[in-house]
Amino acid sequence: MDPVTLSRLQFAVTTIYHFFLVPLTLGLSILVAIFESRYVATGNETYKRLAKFWGKIFLINFAAGVVTGIVQEFHFGLNWSGYARFMGDIFGAPLAIEALLAFYLESTFIGLWIFGWDKLSKNVHLAAAWLVAIGSNISALWILIANSFMQNPVGYAIENGRAVMTNFFALITNPNLPYQFSHVLAAGITTAGFIVLGFSAWHLLRKNGGDVVFFQKAFRWAAVYALIGIVMVGLVGDAHGKFLARTQPMKICAAEAIWEDEQPADLVLVAGIDQKGEDNTFEIRIPKALSFLLYSNFTGGIKGLQYWQAEDVAKYGPGNYIPSVTLSFWSFRIMVGAGLLMALLAFLALVKPRIKFLDKSQLFLELLLPGMALPYLASTAGWVLTESTRQPWIVYGLQKVQDAVSPNVTTGDVLFSLILFFVLLGALVTVTGWLMYKSGISEPEAEKVIE
């Protein structure tokens, strides 16, 4: 294999590992801060215990998220120096700002949060919790500002063979950004909701009691939280799809396996994909459904992949501009499928106390245990979808992936680092999961009579 393929593989592997950890950090940091806010507002010790119990899981996950993130920051120089030279004038800025605004904030205040329980006043400690949550989410915002540029370049000019920033304001108000950021934020909230639901369900299933009140409370909060998250994910995702139909139609066509122009457009529910023949071998269609999803009517048409391929050839010269349809089509379906399942589970969890047979059902609680895997499946698939449909571009329309790679990094180099990262980060994610599991099934701290 050549360095380009290996570098792509390495970036994919490390990003997926990183993004395995990030959503929970985003969502759980906020939930822990909410619990602590309730504690400070009401003086109810249970909320403090809730903040501490879920805070422990948060910290394990956070540590692994931070270290996998460092790899990402150096990657643009390590393997993608062509990209760094061409794009650095634009891309470096949000990255540096991310470090300055977000990394310092979260890392300093996480130290204060962990070690400050008896050194800080209640309010200051609470502020630390919120600053960690804000820091984590600001970090997501800035990296998505950078990523949004790669999807939808704005506010730039090409000078002396490189892209230069001409409008910082355009960069941070990229029309793609609100969709991408709120989608990721909502995914984080959903993930945290499902993790808390899952571990709470585990405790509530125990025969010998345990702290039922504690985990019922956690369960109720998490049900609301997860439902808010998943509904927001769906709404934003839908709006994002409509936006992409206008700005990156190739992306939508690949995700929906639309090869030829359609009007009105059917939704291809499942299909066998023949990338070489530029066609589907079989399809199950829902008539006019895609028109409805994209334009909220039953008549709207969409140009297919073949049309956009011809258009891109005219625009950018000969080449293959169609991303892997198999990958994007199926990752899209996995994401949406997992999302719909989560919406159902979160809704049932919310109404559980009001519906008798559900409230008594062991099976429902048992379902929430594997349910913890759903947000991970959805986020991973979502990330694969958004990045694979950007191919062959590293920056849409400006630079191709093959021109972005470091010319001085050899196949041997990348093979070595790829295997190293794959094994090490794989082990790391496994240990993180195991420690989170141990922590999630442990007893919460006992209630203290006097503080």
Place this chain on the structure above:
Amino acid sequence: MDLNTVWFIIVTILFIGFFFLEGFDYGVGMLLPFLGKDDDERRAIINSIGPVWDGNEVWMITAGGALFASFPNVYATLFSGFYLALVLMLVALILRGVAFEFRGKRESKNWRLLWDWAIFTGSLLPALLWGVAVANLMRGFAIKQDMNYYGGLLPLLNPYALLGGLVFVSLFTMHGANFLTRKVSDAIAERAKRVAFTSWIVATGLTVAFMAWTFFATDILTKPGINGLIPALLAAGSLLVTGWLIRTRKSGWAFITGSLTVVFATIMVFTGLYPRILVSSLDPAWSLTIVNAASSLYTLKVMTIVAAIFVPIVLAYQIWSYWIFRKRVEAKPENLTY
């Protein structure tokens, strides 16, 4: 002053912050298995940097980010050129980062021992590799006309660079020992004091050798105009005073002068390089400078505004967090946060 120079200075400041703060973090990490005799002592040593190490490490990440934003060609050349060394360093930093969090999560002795050594290796390797990298920056390496370095890892591991690596390791060990002397109590602090002096002797010997070599093999101290001579003398002076202060048991002052050594040494490197950032050993014209490696004026302006607003804020809350955790950590189980 032009913005390119302003950003050269900002990058210098970020590296000063990085080497000063992570310097003692790495030092503490390298000393952990040797100074902590039992689990409580080791936990006390870890907790001396526990609340702050993560924020300290961000100085390195920000230095990297700032290089990317202001001098993208430097970022591209340096990180792709030092590929394998950097990958190793990342591995070390990954292990070290999770070790702090994972170590206390299990009671098992072997589990904790594993992470103690992860912290040790994860501190030693970055210290060594940054020393190697900085020495190579000082002497220059084979950057070609297209701004890329194609030589691979082995030429970077030359004797001069390896000596630079050892200088970093010994200086950071001393720096960490000085820090511990102030931050932990009783028996561990006593041991840290002894290590501080031993490592001072080693660091001084290695530094003298390295600086002599630097004088003959590089133009860092001798190039006309701005060079590193004055900061080098200041660094040497503070290093000598540090030894005397350690000997006379003025540990707080020893930490301060030891820190000044790190600060002046970093300034020496950057003033010695200026206006170059990466020196080509093949042809001076192929060096990356603050002009040919820089971002556009517009980007530098934007970043200057951002830095002017946020760097003071960051400094304020980081200093405040050090103030909150100013007390010594005692190796008593009831006082230790895991």
